[in-house]
Amino acid sequence: MYKIDEYVVHMTGGICQIKDITSLAISGADKDRKYYLLVPLSAKSSKVYVPVDNDNAMRKICSGEEAKALIDDVATIEELNIDNDKLREARYREVIKSCDLHDLVSVLKNLNTRRNIRLKEGKKTTATDDKYLKIAGENLCSELAFALGKDKAEIKQMIADRITV
Numbered sequence: 001m002y003k004i005d006e007y008v009v010h011m012t013g014g015i016c017q018i019k020d021i022t023s024l025a026i027s028g029a030d031k032d033r034k035y036y037l038l039v040p041l042s043a044k045s046s047k048v049y050v051p052v053d054n055d056n057a058m059r060k061i062c063s064g065e066e067a068k069a070l071i072d073d074v075a076t077i078e079e080l081n082i083d084n085d086k087l088r089e090a091r092y093r094e095v096i097k098s099c100d101l102h103d104l105v106s107v108l109k110n111l112n113t114r115r116n117i118r119l120k121e122g123k124k125t126t127a128t129d130d131k132y133l134k135i136a137g138e139n140l141c142s143e144l145a146f147a148l149g150k151d152k153a154e155i156k157q158m159i160a161d162r163i164t165v
Contacts, residue, residue: 001052002036002060007146009099010058013040013048014139015146021052042142059099067147070101071155074162077102079109085128092132096139104140105159107132112163 002008002018010016016038023031036055038048050057062070080095080103082088088110095103111133115125125133137156144159145152 002055002058007041007061008038008058009061009143010038010040010048010050011097011099012057013038013043013046015041015061015142016048016058017041024049041146061143062101062147064147064149067144070105071144071158071162074105074159077105077109079113080106081110089128089132092136096132096135099139099143101140101143104136105163107136108140108159109163111136 004018004020006018008016008018018036019039020037021034022037023029023034034052035049036052036058038050038058040046040048080088080091082091092107095107111129114129115133118125118129137159138152141152141155141159144150145155148155
């Protein structure tokens with residue numbers, strides 16, 4: 001069980017702080033069921049409720065050591081490689097939802113490769129690729145920056161340097 005004031009990663013809210021463990025005060029809600037009240041760091045006026053008995057939508061933030069190890073391993077993490085556009089986008093969605101850092105790196109590597117190929121062909125990147133590049137990059141860099149106490153821009157550059165090696 002998580003504790004109040006602990007920070008977690010939520011699949012849609014990103015990095016959140018647990019502000020309370022409470023029941024929902026809405027009609028029809030089970031008054032005995034407890035929920036984590038999460039406040040996303042990126043949107044402090046937002047609230048996310050996650051059932052205490054079904055907290056699959058969130059996980060602990062990686063440690064500083066885990067973050068350093070992941071950054072060191074970026075060059076060796078295998079790139080996602082799915083040729084079918086629909087299947088690839090479905091996999092992107094799965095990875096974003098899972099919040100798995102290794103998978104986020106794999107997606108970023110794929111998106112970087114796709115962007116470079118399109119630019120060499122004189123084409124713009126696709127809206128889908130731009131969307132997932134932004135989401136995956138933000139999710140990865142936010143968590144690593146939080147774990148290491150660094151600026152997101154610095155982490156983004158560290159990841160970019162290792163992806164293009």
